[in-house]
Amino acid sequence: MIATLRYEFAMQVRRPSLWIVYALVFAVLIVALPFGSLDLNDYEGSVGRQAMSVAAQILVSLLPIVYGCMLADRPSRDRVLRVDGILDATPSGRTARLIGKYAGVCAATAVPFAVAYFGRALLYAVVEGQPSALGWAALTFLASIVPGLVFLGALAFAGPLLLPPMVFRVLFVAYWFWGNLIPAAMMPTLSHTIFSATGEYVRYGIVAPPPRAASGPARRPCSTSCARSRLRSPPGCGSA
Amino acid sequence: MRIDVSGLTKTYKGGARALDGLTLTVPTGMYGLLGSNGAGKTTFMRILAGLLRPTSGRVAIGGHDMATAEGRLAVQRTLGYLPQDLGVYPDLSARRFLDYIALLKGLHSRSARRRRIGELLEVVALSDVADRRLKGFSGGMLRRVGIAQALLADPRLLIVDEPTTGLDPEERIRFRTLLAQLAGDRTVLLSTHIVDDVAQTCRSLAVLAKGRLAFQGTVGDLVSHAYHRVWTVSTPGPAPVTGRVVSALPEGTGMRYRVVAAAPPDPRARPAEPTLEDGYLALMDG
Incomplete structure (x- = not known):
């Protein structure tokens, strides 16, 4: 398992397209969203932790799409490359190799994500003179972003077993916008519920509350049953 | 075994x-x-x-x-296994690919692994290109990588x-x-x-x-299936219609055919020494 983890990590992290696609989407984030300049006037409490929370919120709006899409071709790669015969003839178990592949590929695909996030945190800490922001960044990343990536990794590993990777990618992008970004006022959605993979429940709960003036993501989390009822009647429970 | x-x-x-x-x-x-x-x-x-x-x-x-x-x-x-449709990771070098397979085969000692991979790269004459990515390898070179991986765990x-x-x-x-x-x-x-x-x-x-x-x-047993069933026929005309033609060589103005058949396929046919291929064809033709 460790060998597979190591080599799958190495092969994925050296993949040029991984860095190119992340860079393109990251550029969109910088141009279209305030990732470079964080307006923190609406926040309470520690400015550093709020800044890291908002930075995470911006990153998780689009980068998980790249994450899922770049994972989608990995589960079937051994079969496509016809390496599976050699691998299956070794005494290493299939399950161990699958776990190693999942962990290695997911970790490698998260590296550009982490570089973008911690790069921003480092910049903030240096420019604003708030080294504590690095600690808040680590907490936010581990508690709020990583669980979402773990779920998306599992989805991106299971989905292409049922669908061709290209079809899965299209559906994955649709899922991301529907299930994580679209406001509940528009249509029944998983957005801003506990089922959303953006990690905002954790972020708002343990890192920083949402900005006072914010809409959409600022809606306070309710409960699983509330989320379920929201799916049935979108306009009702959404204002909880 | x-x-x-x-x-x-x-x-x-x-x-x-x-x-x-x-x-x-x-x-x-x-x-x-x-x-x-x-x-x-x-x-x-x-x-x-x-x-x-x-x-x-x-x-x-x-x-x-x-x-x-x-x-x-x-x-x-x-077991060492070399499949018919051998695949490799194109973005790995031959050495790294072999290292990965060696790990999967249970060669956990890094020094023993390096030594074994070095030996096998020598055996298959790939030492000079061991650190090149496999995507640049020819079919023959990939086959040699394949045999090297099959031999990793002795x-x-x-x-x-x-x-x-x-x-x-x-x-x-x-x-x-x-x-x-x-x-x-x-x-x-x-x-x-x-x-x-x-x-x-x-x-x-x-x-x-x-x-x-x-x-x-x-x-030898398989070759014996073709004893007294292999013939050569030199003819300017078409190939013999009975038996299975194994080879056809131009000869002067005509052709010389090698035929596997139970009986002489032509009056001019001469008996010939069978090979394994003749024995195989004789077996397959019953």
Whole structure:
């Protein structure tokens, strides 16, 4: 398992397209969203932790799409490359190799994500003179972003077993916008519920509350049953 | 490492029967497995390597029952397998690819792994390009990487499926010589439809036809199937209509045909010494 983890990590992290696609989407984030300049006037409490929370919120709006899409071709790669015969003839178990592949590929695909996030945190800490922001960044990343990536990794590993990777990618992008970004006022959605993979429940709960003036993501989390009822009647429970 | 197979049957989804009650014993040493395309050789090899489960029948390798997970694991610990459609990771170098496979085969000591990989790269004459990415390798070079990975854990059983397909003549000769040298006290099972590869390397062989055992014995036994059935015919006219034409060589104004047939195919036919290929064709033609 460790060998597979190591080599799958190495092969994925050296993949040029991984860095190119992340860079393109990251550029969109910088141009279209305030990732470079964080307006923190609406926040309470520690400015550093709020800044890291908002930075995470911006990153998780689009980068998980790249994450899922770049994972989608990995589960079937051994079969496509016809390496599976050699691998299956070794005494290493299939399950161990699958776990190693999942962990290695997911970790490698998260590296550009982490570089973008911690790069921003480092910049903030240096420019604003708030080294504590690095600690808040680590907490936010581990508690709020990583669980979402773990779920998306599992989805991106299971989905292409049922669908061709290209079809899965299209559906994955649709899922991301529907299930994580679209406001509940528009249509029944998983957005801003506990089922959303953006990690905002954790972020708002343990890192920083949402900005006072914010809409959409600022809606306070309710409960699983509330989320379920929201799916049935979108306009009702959404204002909880 | 002896292989005992009895009543082996493999039926794929859709009803295609690749193996049909195959019973066979493979002794230690170099052993050839001949058969036309679709004869069931690859299915047989994949079952021996633990990649496929038979529909029925029994396979024991070195006393290990391949029907049990423990048996398959024990065999895979001593197995080197080179599949017909060999694939590699194009973004890894030959050395890194071999390192990965070595780890999967349980060679955990880094120094022992490095030493073994270095030795094998020498054996397959790839030391000079060991750190180049595999995507730049030719078919012959990839085959050599394939044989190197099969030998990593010093296997007692080596299964090679159509190893010389697509190689140029020089590579082919080098490859089969290497296999023959490796045999020694190992069991090397060479599956091929190239009769000459078996003729040059194996003493014993089996022939599969439509998933069944058509022949098992020595090379000499198979050649003897063609005794008094091989003829050469020199003629300016068309090829003989009876028997199977093995070769046709231009000769002066006519052609010289080599024919496998039960009776002289032409009044001008002369008897000829049979080869393994003649024996194989005589067997297949009944």
